Amino acid sequence: MQPLVGMELRELRQALGTDQPPYRARQLYEALYRHQASELVHISTLPVRTRQQLAGHHSLGLPEVAHLYESADGTRRYLLRLDDGRTVETVLMPEGERNTICLSSQVGCPVDCQFCMTALLGLERNLTAGEIVGQALLVARENRLRQDGGRLNLVMMGQGEPLLNLSNVLKATRILVDPRGFALSPRRITISTAGIIPKIDELGRESVRPKLAVSLNASTEEMRCELMPITRKYHLKDLLEACRRYPLRPWEKLTFEYVLLKGVNDTDQDARRVVKLLANLNCKVNLIALNPGAEIVYHTPDGARVKGFQQILSRSLPCFIRKPRGLDIYAACGQLQRSTGETAYEHGR
Ligand code: SAH
Numbered sequence: 001m002q003p004l005v006g007m008e009l010r011e012l013r014q015a016l017g018t019d020q021p022p023y024r025a026r027q028l029y030e031a032l033y034r035h036q037a038s039e040l041v042h043i044s045t046l047p048v049r050t051r052q053q054l055a056g057h058h059s060l061g062l063p064e065v066a067h068l069y070e071s072a073d074g075t076r077r078y079l080l081r082l083d084d085g086r087t088v089e090t091v092l093m094p095e096g097e098r099n100t101i102c103l104s105s106q107v108g109c110p111v112d113c114q115f116c117m118t119a120l121l122g123l124e125r126n127l128t129a130g131e132i133v134g135q136a137l138l139v140a141r142e143n144r145l146r147q148d149g150g151r152l153n154l155v156m157m158g159q160g161e162p163l164l165n166l167s168n169v170l171k172a173t174r175i176l177v178d179p180r181g182f183a184l185s186p187r188r189i190t191i192s193t194a195g196i197i198p199k200i201d202e203l204g205r206e207s208v209r210p211k212l213a214v215s216l217n218a219s220t221e222e223m224r225c226e227l228m229p230i231t232r233k234y235h236l237k238d239l240l241e242a243c244r245r246y247p248l249r250p251w252e253k254l255t256f257e258y259v260l261l262k263g264v265n266d267t268d269q270d271a272r273r274v275v276k277l278l279a280n281l282n283c284k285v286n287l288i289a290l291n292p293g294a295e296i297v298y299h300t301p302d303g304a305r306v307k308g309f310q311q312i313l314s315r316s317l318p319c320f321i322r323k324p325r326g327l328d329i330y331a332a333c334g335q336l337q338r339s340t341g342e343t344a345y346e347h348g349r
Contacts, residue, residue, distance in 0.1 A: 003061020003083065004040070004054070005032055005137065006130020008175065015058060016050070024050065026180070033133070033181035036141040038062075062134045063088075065142075067340070075326030078139060079338060082107070082131055086124060088159055089336045090135040092143060093325045099145050100153040103135045104336070105169055106160025111194045112229050113217075115259055117293040117330075117337040118159050127160070129171035136176060147184050154184065156191040156210065159336050163191070163199035174208050186210065192257060194230055195239045204247045213255035213286075214243060218265050219273035227265070236277075243281055254283040257322075259334070260306055261290050262299040271312035284318035291324055291332040 007015060013025040024046065031043040040060050041051055063080035066087055070076055076092040091102040108121035136154055139145070145152050154176065156162045162169045173189060176182040189210035193200065203209055218224035224231040231239075243254055256278060260266040278285070287310055290300045301309075306321055313319035324332045330339035 001059040002057060003128075003130050004028070004058050005061040005134050006128055006132075006171070006175075007032075008171070015054065017053070020050065028054075030180055032060075033137070033175055033178070034183060036137045038141060059083075061130050062138050063131065065138070069326075069329035069331065071326040071329045071331060073325060073328075075329065075331050076139075076143075077326055077329050077331035077336075078135075079340075080135065080138070082127075087338055088127065088131075088135075089331075089338060090139055090158060091326060091331045091336075092139050094143075098151050098153070099143070100155060101136055101139050101145075102158045103132055103154060103156050104158035104160050105132060105156050105162040105165050105191075109160050110164060111161045113194060113215075113334075114227050114229075115217075115261060115290060115296055115298050116334040117296065118334065120295060121159070121337060123160075126165040126168060129168045129175070132156075132168060132172035133175050133182070136182065140182075147182050152184065152188065154189045154210075155213075156189075157213075157333065161194055161196065163193045163196040163203065166199050166202060170203075170206060170209065173210050177208060187251065190255065192255075194228060195234050196230075197234045197238055197242045200239075200242045200246060204245075211252060211255070212246065213257055214239070215259070216256045216274070216277070216285075217259050219270040219277065223265055227261070240277060240281075243283075248282060252282075254281060256283055256285045257288060258285055259288045259290055260301050260309060262301040262305070264298060266301045266305055266309055268308065268312055271309045275313060275316045278317060284320065285313055286320050286322045287313075288322045288333050289324070291327060291334050293330075293335055293337070296334075 009029050012028050027045040031037045037043050040055050066081040067079040074094050078090045079087050081087050086107050088104045088107050093100045106126050107124035109118045110123035113119050176184050177186045191210045192213040194215050221236045224236050289306050310319050
């Protein structure tokens with residue numbers, strides 16, 4: 001059974017067969033992505049016979065909800081089962097009228113960041129474009145989120161390193177921003193990278209692409225090598241150069257994320273070095289106080305330290321503190337490890 005979700009118009013035309021009029025593929029495309037059909041047989045814009053024919057060789061291909069964890073703060077962590085039985089996580093973070101869905105791009109992650117629990121899974125496989133789009137479709141439908149009202153954001157900051165699965169991430173993005181598809185503004189999709197330099201350049205050459213966030217996480221090469229061993233391959237200096245040459249669109253700014261680890265990278269001196277590193281970049285910084293996890297040796301700095309760090313950065317560039325969401329259900333940044341406990345938040349506090 002070939003999944004339909006993830007197919008672009010051209011592929012849907014093939015799936016339908018050449019004897020079908022071309023508008024059928026458009027109807028199918030709109031049913032899948034714009035109207036988030038929950039079952040193939042329910043797509044009433046297509047003749048019953050066409051639906052039956054399609055169902056002979058194709059599935060809709062949406063992931064299945066294996067488990068839903070709900071946080072006291074309203075965050076929802078979906079444990080989703082894919083076609084091959086593997087599971088991956090997607091997180092919905094409602095905030096007033098605004099909703100953010102955090103998508104995974106890989107099952108597990110091959111990048112070995114020392115403060116991140118997903119790293120402990122290792123890489124199981126890349127997600128297909130359909131599995132990336134499917135996460136958004138499913139969570140949007142389950143929660144009746146409207147994609148065209150301007151209050152929905154997608155971030156590819158779940159499991160995985162999106163730039164190591166770039167072609168599928170790009171294909172998913174094209175479907176998600178297509179006005180006939182999911183119809184989300186490209187300003188409302190962000191991917192975050194640990195710093196895969198050649199892929200940053202490649203992304204910059206794409207005309208349809210999400211916004212870019214870069215996980216900085218250290219103020220020196222030495223410290224970054226320790227926290228993010230991938231720095232040995234993609235040096236900090238080269239990463240920042242790639243950021244400097246990255247072709248931002250007129251409305252766009254780069255985002256840098258900085259995970260604060262108590263007594264490790266959170267001093268005033270670190271903050272001043274970050275300011276220097278980011279000089280002349282059109283960017284903002286999101287600070288994330290470490291979200292704790294079992295097997296993570298680092299500690300969370302207290303609120304005053306985080307504020308102090310922010311103050312120094314704020315003198316030179318926009319700097320925000322990312323509020324942790326869904327800590328009690330292991331849904332926060334760096335905590336996606338398919339935890340199954342109902343309240344898994346005792347560790348590290
Ligand atoms: N692989 C990509 C996408 C993951 S995004 C990347 O590295 O950017 C997840 C964000 O959460 C990254 O900025 C990462 O540095 C941060 N993060 C990872 N572990 C964390 C933890 N334990 N606490 C807080 N933030 C964490």
